[in-house]
Amino acid sequence: MSLDLFAEQDLQQPARVERISEQGFVLRGFALPRARALLDALDCVLGQSPLRRMQTPGGFTMSARLSSCGDLGWTTDREGYRYSHVDPLSARPWPPMPEVFLALAHAAAATAGFADFIPDACLINAYAPGAKMSLHQDKNERSYSAPIVSISLGLPAIFQFGGFERSAPAQRISLFHGDIMVWGGVDRLRFHGVMPIKPGQHDLLGEQRINITLRQAG
Numbered sequence: 001m002s003l004d005l006f007a008e009q010d011l012q013q014p015a016r017v018e019r020i021s022e023q024g025f026v027l028r029g030f031a032l033p034r035a036r037a038l039l040d041a042l043d044c045v046l047g048q049s050p051l052r053r054m055q056t057p058g059g060f061t062m063s064a065r066l067s068s069c070g071d072l073g074w075t076t077d078r079e080g081y082r083y084s085h086v087d088p089l090s091a092r093p094w095p096p097m098p099e100v101f102l103a104l105a106h107a108a109a110a111t112a113g114f115a116d117f118i119p120d121a122c123l124i125n126a127y128a129p130g131a132k133m134s135l136h137q138d139k140n141e142r143s144y145s146a147p148i149v150s151i152s153l154g155l156p157a158i159f160q161f162g163g164f165e166r167s168a169p170a171q172r173i174s175l176f177h178g179d180i181m182v183w184g185g186v187d188r189l190r191f192h193g194v195m196p197i198k199p200g201q202h203d204l205l206g207e208q209r210i211n212i213t214l215r216q217a218g
């Protein structure tokens with residue numbers, strides 16, 4: 001894969017880095033210089049693999065709508081959680097990972113101390129007001145050696161960054177349009193989730209929050 005680092009020049013802004021754990025960080029506004037390009041790329045991805053509702057193995061319908069891009073996409077249904085090369089909706093491969101996603105994720109990971117992050121999977125979560133994500137661990141990836149890079153766009157969210165058991169207390173972190181979270185290493189398997197999104201209007205995205213999560217899954 002050729003990773004064009006063109007975009008990383010002007011991503012070397014002095015981002016406001018907040019450390020939330022030993023190897024967990026919030027990079028405030030890190031995606032802002034690329035917001036327009038991110039949204040254009042997102043439109044292109046969602047034109048090929050639209051957002052859809054998914055069911056958990058326990059039979060609940062998730063309140064966020066999901067899609068994916070990259071070599072591997074994440075899905076859930078009554079049979080379980082999995083990564084696959086094919087979008088079950090179209091029976092075609094997931095759309096390719098946009099260059100701007102790769103470049104931004106690579107730069108954000110490097111800023112947080114994780115060199116050489118090349119994601120092969122990108123999950124897109126869209127939250128309307130009221131939608132949420134229950135506490136969970138990201139553990140369907142083959143290895144946990146790479147971090148999770150998570151880009152927030154649109155309406156703000158209160159992100160829960162917990163411990164290594166579901167019952168452990170969670171920090172509540174406000175995430176805004178353009179913020180990027182990175183967690184990995186000793187913090188890679190922390191439980192995390194999103195509180196119900198509050199009603200509101202975002203200038204670019206209207207009544208929704210979009211989260212783009214990049215992982216090394218395969």
Ligand code: SIN
Binds near residue numbers: 125211
């Ligand atoms: C996720 O954990 O997959 C989503 C996190 C978020 O929406 O910020």
Ligand code: FE2
Binds near residue numbers: 136137138192
């Ligand atoms: Fe997650």
